[in-house]
Amino acid sequence: MAYSSHFTxxxxxxxxxxxxxFGTYAPEYVPTSLSEGATELAIEVxxxxxxxxxxxxxxKEVGRAIQKKIADGTVKREELFYTGxxxxxxxxxxxxxxxxxxxLDNLQLEYMxxxxxxxxxSFKPGNDLVPMDESGRPQFDTSMDLCAVWxxxxxxxxxxxxKSIGLSNFNRRQVEKILNKPGLKHKPVCNQVECHPYLNQSKLLSFCKSHDILLTAYSVLGSHRHKTWVDQNLPLLLEDPTLSEIxxxxxxxxxxxxIRYQIQRGVLPICKSYNPERIKENFQIFDFELTAEDMESIDGMDRNLRYVRIPLFSEHPEYPFHDEY
Incomplete structure (x- = not known):
């Protein structure tokens, strides 16, 4: 199936x-101030x-970029889709x-x-992103009920x-917990997880499709740039000869x-870059289509290799990566 840039x-x-x-997370070495220009360019592209x-x-930076592009007529608010x-x-x-x-106040938006x-x-409430105790251990809240959050x-x-609500980094068991919640009013529309040819998430994808839940992929190009929490000895996805040959x-x-691989298998890729040329290049995926043989070759690259493990979270009982998928 041919997909255009206007396809949804x-x-x-x-x-x-x-x-x-377009993913807006800034690696630790990128000033958040650059988020504004990168987001503006992405919308222009x-x-x-x-x-x-x-x-x-x-x-605030991403919000300013959105407001600028609305104000200059590049895009209308209803044409943009914002995920928080x-x-x-x-x-x-x-x-x-x-x-x-x-x-919403930070973004200057009326809705997401x-x-x-x-x-x-779950962490204990506080002003820090990861509240720590005196010994330097995360202050988890293990009593939190995810169904109550939902x-x-x-x-x-x-x-x-x-307008829509969903999940991120949930494994199958955790998604099922939400789906089986007594009195469920709104199903999760999606589950955003790490997904790329080295971790193609085929089992989780099949499960989500069976429940009409969209799988959204982050780290679609690998994740080596995050030097503080990604093992730098892991292989570089974009240097794999299979991708180069195709x-x-x-x-x-x-x-x-x-990127095209994900779209053709019904997965929504989130592409993150602060490099202007790569922002443009990553969007150039609508003028060709991979063959069934190409897709099979890329499927064969799977190594169950996870770049984003966040070991800091691993002692929490709801750490999602203890399960197979």
């Missing part, structure tokens, strides 16, 4: 989402889905709506198109602060092939 996926609540997103989060610390994420220190149900309203629970891991998200949808057939970069 239909989510289970009837809302539509652009099939490629053609991205209509902006993926952000409270944890990224750059909502609820951080783990706001899992008390009574904190969900105030945090969402604060994010999509809000995700960023991680199933109910608070449902209320935000019902009053119009957000790219030569279409005069495309390995990154283009990795």
């Amino acid at each position: 996926f239909l989510m289970n609540d009837g809302n539509r989402i652009p099939i490629i997103g 053609g991205y209509r889905h902006i993926d952000n989060a409270h944890m990224y610390g750059n909502e 994420k609820l951080w783990s220190t706001f899992h008390l149900p009574e904190l969900v709506e105030p945090n969402l309203r604060q994010s 198109d999509l809000l995700l629970i960023h991680w199933p891991v 109910e608070a998200m449902e209320k935000c949808k019902d009053i119009g602060l957000v 790219g030569k057939k279409y005069n495309k970069s390995p990154a283009n092939i990795a």
Whole structure:
């Protein structure tokens, strides 16, 4: 199936989402001030889905970029799709709506198109992203009920602060817990997880599709740039010869092939870059189509290799990566 830059996926609540997103997380060596220019350029290039989060610390910068592009006529608000994420220190149900309203204020937006629970891991409320005790250990809240958090998200949808709600970094068991919640009013529309040819998430993808839940992929090009929390000895995805050889057939970069692969399997890729040329290059995936043989070759690259493990979270009982998928 040919996909154009205007193509969208239909989510289970009837809302539509652009099939490629621009990720705005800034690695530790990138000043958050650069988020504004990068987001402006992404919108000019053609991205209509902006993926952000409270944890990224750059909502004001991203919001200013969105407002500039609306003001100069590049795009209308209703043509943009904004995704935000609820951080783990706001899992008390009574904190969900105030945090969402604060994010909207930072962004200068009246509503979000999509809000995700960023991680199933809960921390004790506080001003720090990861509150620590005196011994330097994370202050987890192991009593938090994710279903109660979901109910608070449902209320935000019902009053119009957000149009759709979903999950991020949830494994199958955790997604099922939400789906099986007594009195469930709104199903999760998506689950955003690490996904790339070295970790193709085929089992989780199959499960999500069976429940009409869209799988959204981050780190679609690998994640080596995050030197503080990614093992630098792991192989570089974009240097894999399979992607290079397929790219030569279409005069495309390995990154283009990795992104196109996700779209053709019904996965929504989030592409993050602060390099202007790469921002443009990553969007050049609508003028070619991978063959069934290409897709099979890329499927064969799977190593179950996870770049983003966040060992700091691993002692929490809801750490999602203890399960197979």
